[in-house]
Amino acid sequence: MDSALIPNGVRRCSLGKFLVPLAVVGAVLLWGVYAMLLCWFKGLNQTNMNDNYGFALWIWADLAVIALGGGAFFTGFLKYLIGKDELKHIINYAVLIGFICYSSALLILAIDIGQPLRGWFIFWHANVHSMLTEVAFCLSCYFMVLTIEYIPLILENRQIDKVPFFHHLSHNMHGTMAVFAATGAFLSFFHQGSLGGVAGVLFGRPFAYREGLFIWPWTFFLFTWSAAAYGPCFTLLVTRITEAVTGKKLVKDNVVELLAKISGWMMTTYIIAKIIDTLYWANVTAPSKGFNLIDFYSNNGFYGIWILVMEIILGGIVPAAILITDKGRKSPVVRTVAFVLAVIGVSVNRWVMVLQVMAVPVMPFDQWALYYPSWQEVATTILPVAYGIILIMISYRYLPIFPQEAELNPAE
Amino acid sequence: MKQEHGGNGTRKYGMVIDLDLCTGCGSCMVACMAENNVPFREDETDKLKSITWMRVYKLTNGKPYPETDICYLPRPCQHCEGSHGHSPCVSVCPATATDYDSQTGIVSQIYTRCFGCRYCMAACPYHARYFNWYDPIWPEGMEKYLNPNVSPRMRGVVEKCSFCFHRYQAAKDKAYLDGQKEIEEDAYQTACTQACPAGAITFGDLDNPDHAVHKLKKQPGAFRLLERLGTNTKVYYVSSREWVRRAGDNYLKTEGPKKVV
Helix, strand or coil: CCHHHCCCCCCCCCHHHHHHHHHHHHHHHHHHHHHHHHHHHHCHHHCCCCCCCCCCHHHHHHHHHHHHCHHHHHHHHHHHHHCCHHHHHCHHHHHHHHHHHHHHHHHHHHHCCCCHHHCCHHHHCCCCCCHHHHHHHHHHHHHHHHHHHHHHHHHCCCCHHHCHHHHHHHHHHHHCHHHHHHHHHHHHHHHHHHHHHHHHCCCCCCCCCCCEECCEEHHHHHHHHHHHHHHHHHHHHHHHHHHHHHCCCCCCHHHHHHHHHHHHHHHHHHHHHHHHHHHHHHHHHHHHCCCCHHHHHCCCCCCCHHHHHHHHHHHHHHHHHHHHCHHHHHCHHHHHHHHHHHHHHHHHHHHHHHHHHHHCCCCCCCCCCCCCCCHHHHHHHHHHHHHHHHHHHHHHHHCCCCCCHHHHCCCC | CHHHHCCCCCCCEEEEEECCCCCCCCHHHHHHHHHCCCCCCCCCCCHHHCCCCCEEEEEECCCCCCCCCEEEEEECCCCCCCECCECHHHHHCCCCCEEECCCCCCEEECCCCCCCCCHHHHHCCCCCCEECCCCCCCCCCHHHHCCCCCCCCCCCCEECCCCCHHHHHHHHHHHHHCCCCCCCCCCCCCHHHHHCCCCCEEEEECCCCCCHHHHHCCCCCEEECCHHHCCCCCEEEECCCHHHHHCCCCCCCCCCCCCCC
């Protein structure tokens, strides 16, 4: 029924087979929308946040999706500015995933504020000293860049492309994409860094606080670095999942291996920097405030040293070691394990820098505060996942997202 | 005042709380809530959602009987000055909804500008900032008893102790009408200070040698909460008990508590 919209040279399942999973994911999306409306109309009392946990699941989700969406800016940087031309075969998907991640982050932020109708105050009454101000400006600008990068893909739909104006517009936008890729990389450096700065500047919270360079705490640089390192792993993981779901090879191994190799080396350098930062913080910064490292990982029912091991060793050293070795990279199974571990590693890092910061008592007579999210928080966090799946399903079906698909899957 | 009376204008209002005098009666908390129209709910069992601008903590020395000792510690907003007015919360607010007033040293909260991101709460190590998780609803008839000088806050914004700033404004107006250059010490006092039956709380200009707090903050046994973080607070505590002073900050096992300068 919709065959006229499907790209040339590729095969898609029947419309019925497509609509059933779409409806299932759509139902999940509606559940999230219902929870979102509850939060907007009844207020943030719908959450399990409290005065000890002003930042919780949503802020973690924001930080995590923005880190994972970092594959868009870094792949664009590698392709357009460094000249890694092979990456043109995966850049479309990286942009789509980035677009989903950033639109999700903006949506979650819109739910997470107590007075949603005043959200524009962050731009109007901007405090230049606040890291969150920088996040808001750069995030919004970069989302616009991602939209500009996504539009030519939409225009390449078989029917839209028949319109001469759209055809030429798409062609010309592709021609100027290097400018947007450079803009995106510039903006990403700042907002990824600012998100790291959000925790790093909290000098009242010794667990989060870091010294730094001029106005930027070390977390500023670590967050940018980690987004560039781990973001491509998420792009590759989602590509692998898409291949598994569609039952097709969509990107050639040499492309995957190249991006995995770069990601692996970025991760290696990042994790070395992270270990140095952790050692300095544990031995100098925290003791200067009266804390030993173990104070942050004991006397509570959840946060132990295991989370540090999980973040740095399991989610950092192990995937980095796999991806920088030829053998690890070339094995589809092993490299997929590395992608999964990397995604877990960066997500744990963001979790720690949001939720553990809130959990650790600072006043000696205060207590650890643990928290679990309400169903409304969970539903609104799953909402962008459902939205992302739907957008990927529609984009994959109707747009030429994977340039190598036709070649890798010739029609019989 | 500076322009109107030609005085130097800058003050640094603060408190000195004598923990050896505090009985933990909670009068300061009640007075604060009544004075500042602090909302409450029918069920206040979840203290992590209760709004208490002034909160009294109960500290113990952790020793068994007969050496058990307790101390009550009233904790208003500490009105941190940080470094050059960059208090932990003020510097992070993305919408400039909280501000450090260099004329009074008071950290203000602009409720109508706050959009409820709660970054300031994450930044405050004292848990002195509270979010309005619910609409403020008072029992029927109680609206008539609200303080007309303090605006009630709406759902979805952060609020905190203001050192009864409306009283400062009233005192400033009165001083102007009386033709005085300076606000008298007694003319501006917070509700908690006046309500404390034990006289444990003293309030005034920390920089003014004529005000009691100027001397009290220098007495032996004076300390500030979490001094080592560099928050540079304007609430001083006093205790003759070493374990209480030690409870005011974090120390490594090998360290002893430092004296407040």
